[in-house]
Amino acid sequence: MMNEHKLSRREREKLRQRREMLAAALDLFSQKGYHNVSLCEIAEKAEFAIGTLYKFFQNKEDLYRALVLEQCDRFEDAISHAIEQPDDEVEKLRNYVRAKTERFRSNLPFIRLYLAESRGASFNIKAGLNEEVRQRHYNFLEKIAAIFESGIKNNRFKNIADPYYLAVALDSAMDASLLLWLDAPERHPYPEDPDTILDIFFKGLIHP
Amino acid sequence: MMNEHKLSRREREKLRQRREMLAAALDLFSQKGYHNVSLCEIAEKAEFAIGTLYKFFQNKEDLYRALVLEQCDRFEDAISHAIEQPDDEVEKLRNYVRAKTERFRSNLPFIRLYLAESRGASFNIKAGLNEEVRQRHYNFLEKIAAIFESGIKNNRFKNIADPYYLAVALDSAMDASLLLWLDAPERHPYPEDPDTILDIFFKGLIHP
DNA sequence: CCTTGAAAATGTGACGCCACATTTATATAG
DNA sequence: CTATATAAATGTGGCGTCACATTTTCAAGG
Numbered sequence: 001m002m003n004e005h006k007l008s009r010r011e012r013e014k015l016r017q018r019r020e021m022l023a024a025a026l027d028l029f030s031q032k033g034y035h036n037v038s039l040c041e042i043a044e045k046a047e048f049a050i051g052t053l054y055k056f057f058q059n060k061e062d063l064y065r066a067l068v069l070e071q072c073d074r075f076e077d078a079i080s081h082a083i084e085q086p087d088d089e090v091e092k093l094r095n096y097v098r099a100k101t102e103r104f105r106s107n108l109p110f111i112r113l114y115l116a117e118s119r120g121a122s123f124n125i126k127a128g129l130n131e132e133v134r135q136r137h138y139n140f141l142e143k144i145a146a147i148f149e150s151g152i153k154n155n156r157f158k159n160i161a162d163p164y165y166l167a168v169a170l171d172s173a174m175d176a177s178l179l180l181w182l183d184a185p186e187r188h189p190y191p192e193d194p195d196t197i198l199d200i201f202f203k204g205l206i207h208p
Numbered sequence: 209m210m211n212e213h214k215l216s217r218r219e220r221e222k223l224r225q226r227r228e229m230l231a232a233a234l235d236l237f238s239q240k241g242y243h244n245v246s247l248c249e250i251a252e253k254a255e256f257a258i259g260t261l262y263k264f265f266q267n268k269e270d271l272y273r274a275l276v277l278e279q280c281d282r283f284e285d286a287i288s289h290a291i292e293q294p295d296d297e298v299e300k301l302r303n304y305v306r307a308k309t310e311r312f313r314s315n316l317p318f319i320r321l322y323l324a325e326s327r328g329a330s331f332n333i334k335a336g337l338n339e340e341v342r343q344r345h346y347n348f349l350e351k352i353a354a355i356f357e358s359g360i361k362n363n364r365f366k367n368i369a370d371p372y373y374l375a376v377a378l379d380s381a382m383d384a385s386l387l388l389w390l391d392a393p394e395r396h397p398y399p400e401d402p403d404t405i406l407d408i409f410f411k412g413l414i415h416p
Numbered sequence: 417c418c419t420t421g422a423a424a425a426t427g428t429g430a431c432g433c434c435a436c437a438t439t440t441a442t443a444t445a446g
Numbered sequence: 447c448t449a450t451a452t453a454a455a456t457g458t459g460g461c462g463t464c465a466c467a468t469t470t471t472c473a474a475g476g
Contacts, residue, residue, distance in 0.1 A: 010425095010470090033331025035243040038460055049428040054462070090414075119327055119387075123241020134391075148413075157413045161404050164396075165385055169408055172384030173377035179327075180376055183342075188372075196369050197377055204412020205356075205365045205374075206298075246436055257452040259439085268437065419476075427468070432461105439456070446449085 018056050021046045022067050030109035033116075034064060034124035065129055068117055071110045072133060076140055078103055083143065089151035090202075096144065097174060097198050104178045111182075115175065141167045166201070173197050226264050229254045230275050238317035241324075242272060273337055276325055279318045280341060284348055286311055291351065297359035298410075304352065305382060305406050312386045319390075323383065349375045374409070381405050 024046035028037040039060055043050045057063035082099030083092045104111050117124070117133040124130075144167035151157035177197055180188045193199070232254035236245040247268055251258045265271035290307035291300045312319050325341040352375035359365035385405055388396045401407070 160411050168384050169381035172380045176376050176380030202414045206410045208416040
C-alpha cells in the first residue's frame, strides 16, 4: 500500500471509491458466492453505475481477484506479525491462535471467501486464483511449521510428527472450530479458553 | 436404495442410465465446478441427448442435488460402518481414520464436491444444499464425539476438551492433510504411518 | 478577486451479444 | 400406435460496451 497522504485529492477520492466498490463486492460475494452475484448488483449496492466499475476493474474476474488478494495480504500480514514477536515457541503458537481468532471475529465475510478459495474445490474463477491463494497458504504454513521445528530441536516439543503436518493439523483444526462457532454461536459457544484447541495438541489425550 | 432385483428389466435399465448420467456429472462437476459445466457437456459425456437428462431430473439443480446427496450417503455410511465394529475407543478412532483415508483415496472426485459443499463458502446452489450437507456433517461429527466422550468416561482419555471440539479438530485435521497429499503427492507424500495425525492427538507435544 | 464557459475528465445505464437452461417438435424403436 | 430419445428452437439473464450526461478543472475577462 502506498502512502495515501502523498496523493492528490482526486487520487484519494478514487481510492475511496475503489474501496467502496470492493466493500460492496465483498459483502455480496461472501454471502452468495461469485457466480450468484451480478455486476449490476454490486454497482447498485456500491451506488455506482455499472460502467463506472469498468473504469476501475477490467472485468468481473479482475475485480474478484483484486478483492481476494488484497484481503489475503491483510490477513496473512496480521498473523505473520503476531508470531514474530516472542522467542518462545509456545508463546508464538498462542499468539498465532489468538491472532487468527481475532481475524475470524473481525472479518468473517472475507474468511468465507478465503476458505472457499484456499480449499481445493471452489472453481470460482478459471485462471487459477485458487492456485495462487493456496500457494500463499502453503507458504504461510511453512512459518507455523518452522515454529514446531524449532520447538522440536530445542526439545521443548516431542518429535512425534513432521512439523509441516503439525502445522496443517493445527491450522485446519482452528479453521473448523472457529467456523463452527461463527456459523452457529448458539449451538457452539465460543470456547471459554481460547487456547483449547492448542491444548489438545500440547497435552495429548492418552495418559502417559 | 430399493432392492434392484425386484424391478423390471426396463426399470433396471433406467437405473443404469441414471447412474451413468450421475457418474458423468460427478466427473465434470468435481473437475470444473457447478457453474462451469453445462448440461450439454454432461449429456455429451454420458452419451445421451440433453432432452433425456430432463426425463430423469427436473433441472440442473435437481441433478446436482441428487448427485451430492447420494454420494454423501455412501460416504457417511462407509465411515459410520467402520466405527461400529470394535468396542475399544482407540480402535474405533483408528478405524475411522483408515476408513476416511480409504474413501478419500478411492473417491477423490466426490471428496472435492463434498468439501466444497460442507465448508461454509461454496454457494453452488441457491436452495440451501450447503445447509443440508453441513447439517449431515454435524450429525456425523456427533458420532465421533461420542467415541471421545465414552473414552473420557472410561478414563482411557484425559478430559482436556469438549468431545465435540475434539471430533471437529480431528476430522478437519484429517481433511486437510489428506487433501494436501491428494493435491500434491510429490510434495506431500503420504505419511508412512496412516495414524500419524491420530498420534498427534493421542501423544501430545509437550513432555509430561 | 469573482464569474463564466468551454474543454477535459469522469460517471452513466440502455443495449448488443452470447452462453446456456429449458421446451418442443420430430425421429426412432418396440 | 405408443413410448421414448433426440437435437433444434426458444427464452432468459448476465457480461461488457459505448454514446451520451454530468462534473471538475482552469483560464480569461470583467
